[in-house]
Amino acid sequence: MCYINKLALPCLTHFQMDVHGKIRDVLAETVRGDGHHGQRSLSEEDFIHALQWRGIVDDVMKDLHFTNVDVSHTKPDTVNKSATLVPLRRYLYFQVLGGKAFLEHLQEPEPLPGQVCSTFTLHLHFRNQRFCSKPVPCTCEPDLQEGFLLEVHRDGPGDASKMADDTTMLSICDPVHMLLINTDTTGDTTLISSYFLDWRRVLSAPxxxxxVSVELLGVGSECKVAVGVLNQSLERQKTAEKERLFLVYAKQWWQEFLExxxxxxxxxxxxxxxxxNGVNRPVCSYVRVSRxxxxxxxxxxxxxxISLLAQERAPVVGGGVRQEQWCSMMAFLFCCWDLDWMDVCVGTKAENIPHTWVMTCGTDGSITLWESFTAHRYLHRPIDPDAPPMVPQPKPTHPYQTLGCVFNHKMFLANCQPSDAVELCVFDFTDGSRWKAMSEEAVRxxxxxxxTSSHPPTPPLCSLSVVPNExxxxxxxxMRYLLAEHRKDLGLAMVWDDHLSYLxxxxxxxxxxxxxxxxxxxNExxxxxxxxxxxxxxxxxxFPVHFLHRNARRAFATCLRSPFCEEIVCCRGDHVRLxxxxxxxxxxxxxCAVWxxxxxKYRSVL
Known part of the structure; x- marks a missing residue:
């Protein structure tokens, strides 16, 4: 559980100087100084006067900046660009005051200084802005204390000279999306919780x-653990009505498809x-244009x-069938180049296993199938079932067997051809006898x-956080250390060839x-x-090998499972160089793509 404090006033975020610490010291000094008199209680004006007298307010006003993310030039969730606060814009100061009741870490001891331990990191997304807290050790009461300054964006260029009024602020339904990430000692990350916070309650606060206290729920099969209570607003009622009408339409559309x-x-x-979070959403809402x-x-x-984003199965406590789980864009970034000509396909692959992939339609009518796990692409060559037996038919090169539906952020089509085999599919989406389309207005x-306010906006892509050379x-x-230790355990000498390594x-x-x-x-x-x-x-x-992580021990253990790699690592002979x-x-x-x-090399001995 995290405690969140939100201020609707322009405030400071992280500066090079410890502003929060200086303010605390000044306030404590003021209280101690007033204790000698004891004639009256201190007011807010007294504290402000003390801050002004010591120059804290002047220092803040000189260096007051907000943190933002330039999607083309900055590291993910970090600050590389500072801009001076604009007086005619609204800002939201979002402060996390701490965490409590993380019972899974109740028995974990406090980490020693310099000791590597699992950490919590809080990620925020709000209206095309992304932020990230400092990692803190995983404990029952993690020390999550951070401040973030969020800009409430203008919706159009004509609003540059106007301060957003209360009506405009209330109409901004985008929530603050919070993600709690756990990073273990090996560097692997796990999504702990995903939460959408309606920040507008601060507008009516004194x-x-x-x-407020925010109860962070689990994800996947644990999304219903410790369910909180939400207030129903008029806007939420409108959203619920839209979703109810779409559900009614979808049921009728599905019944027509079955007939x-x-x-x-x-x-x-x-x-x-x-x-x-266990919320049922139309599949089209998971696909967004991401530039x-x-x-x-x-x-x-x-x-x-996309193929470099690591995949994992959603964890399930106990036995039973694994529950299918899709992710919001912030929890799992899915990037398409231009969704006007890219569609998501749902069907099966070998052994009738459910699978999804991407399809593109060329201007010449060509169809290309893209596999998101491997980045392989396959040109679709349909088989003509009515062709004479002696006419040669193309052999499928792709691994896909059946295709049930195709969708993107604007349309949804179900395959109503006699056979749903991919090699027999005709991808003429304008042919109503082959594809049953949902109403674009209903999807929209x-x-x-x-x-609707229940579907989160698309977060921006952020630039590289890893310096490749370093x-x-x-x-x-x-890896050199692990290889040397392995050969040492085998009683083998270790001599490096740096020139060959460079090549x-x-x-x-x-x-x-x-x-x-x-x-x-x-290669030549x-x-x-x-x-x-x-x-x-x-x-x-x-022996070349490819990984999607930078965990040396895990990579080395995987490599040793290959007989060919073990033969190299354990090489014996004359003039062996590794x-x-x-x-x-x-x-x-x-x-990251890690190669x-x-x-x-060794002298061959006959």
Missing amino acids: NGKTS IRPSHQSKLVKIFAQDE AGRLLKSPWQATHF SVCAPGS ASNQLELE LSAAHSAYELEHCTGVSCG EFQDAVRRAVPDGHTFKG VVRVRVFAYPVSA IMFAC
Whole structure:
């Protein structure tokens, strides 16, 4: 449980100087000084006068800035750009005062100074602004004390010279989205809680400030643990009415779809999906236009970036069937290059396993299927079931078997063709006999940005948080240490070949380029350089491997499970020289492509 204090007045956030500490010291000194007189109680004016007399107010006004995120130039959830407060804009100061009742960490001891421990980090998203707290140790009462200054954005360029009035402020329904993240000692992160806070109650609070306790619920199967009480407002009633009308429409649409053909009952036509908070939402609301600026340079790189986001199964306490869980955009960033021609497909792959992938339609009618897990793309070549037996038919190269529905942020279509096999599908969405479409107006009523307050807005992509060269050097040092210790345990000598290690960087660049673009280039130069570096009569062996994390011990243990890698690591012979080369390629939202190559060269003995 976190305690949140929100002020509707322009206030300070983090400066280089400890403003909060100085204010506390001045107030404590003022109280002590007044205690000698004891004639009257101190007022708010007395405290303000004391702050002014000591120059604190002047210092604050000189350096008063708000934290913001420039999606093209800053690190995720950090401050790299400061802008002076504009007097004609409204700001919201959001302060976290601490946490309580994290009972899962009740027995954990207090970490010693310098000791590595699991940490909590609070992430915030509000109207295209993202913020992040300092990590604090995971305890029963974590010391989550942070202040964030949020700007209440103008909706149009004509509002630059006007201060937003109360009606305008009340009409801004975007909540403050809070995510609590746990980072363990290995660097792996877990989503602990996702919460949407309606900040507008501060507008009716005395002195423009209020303090509330926010009960953070679990996610997935634990989303109903310790359910809180919410107040129903008129705006929420309107949102609920929109969602109810869409549900009525969806039921009628589904019944019409079933009447077309009895076999439609078994098709994967997914209209609603549960988010991390256990709320049923139309699937179209999970897809939003996300412009990456200069962070992603092409659809190929965007797809590669998505494939680098680590996947994990939603945890379930106890047995039973695993519950399906989709995530809001802030909990799981999904980036599409241009959604006007990209659609999400729901169907099955091998062994009838439910699966989703992305489809693009070219202006020439060509259909390309993109696999988000691997960034592979497949050109769809449909089979003509009415063709004569002697006419050769194309063989599918993709892993997809059936297709139930297609959707994006504007449309939803169900496959009503006689067969839902992907290789037989005709992707002419204007043909009502093959695709049953939902009303675009109905989809827009609940899925368009700003249509309802229950669907969070799209957070911005943030630039790189990892310095590639530094991360590469650090991980390579750790891998070298693990390799040396492993050979030491086996009683084997350890001699490095730094020149050969340098040459392996060219291979990493070629591998990453191929993953990003599907084009293989640079391997010839790498192989030629290795031939020059390996003397006659010597043998070279290399083992490249790709990871989505920077945990050295976990990566090394995975590599040792490969017989070919173990053969290199445990190489015995004459003039054995070993190499481990690491290259980290950084992408937005802390995503990384990590390439590690183990190699050895030795004199061949007959």
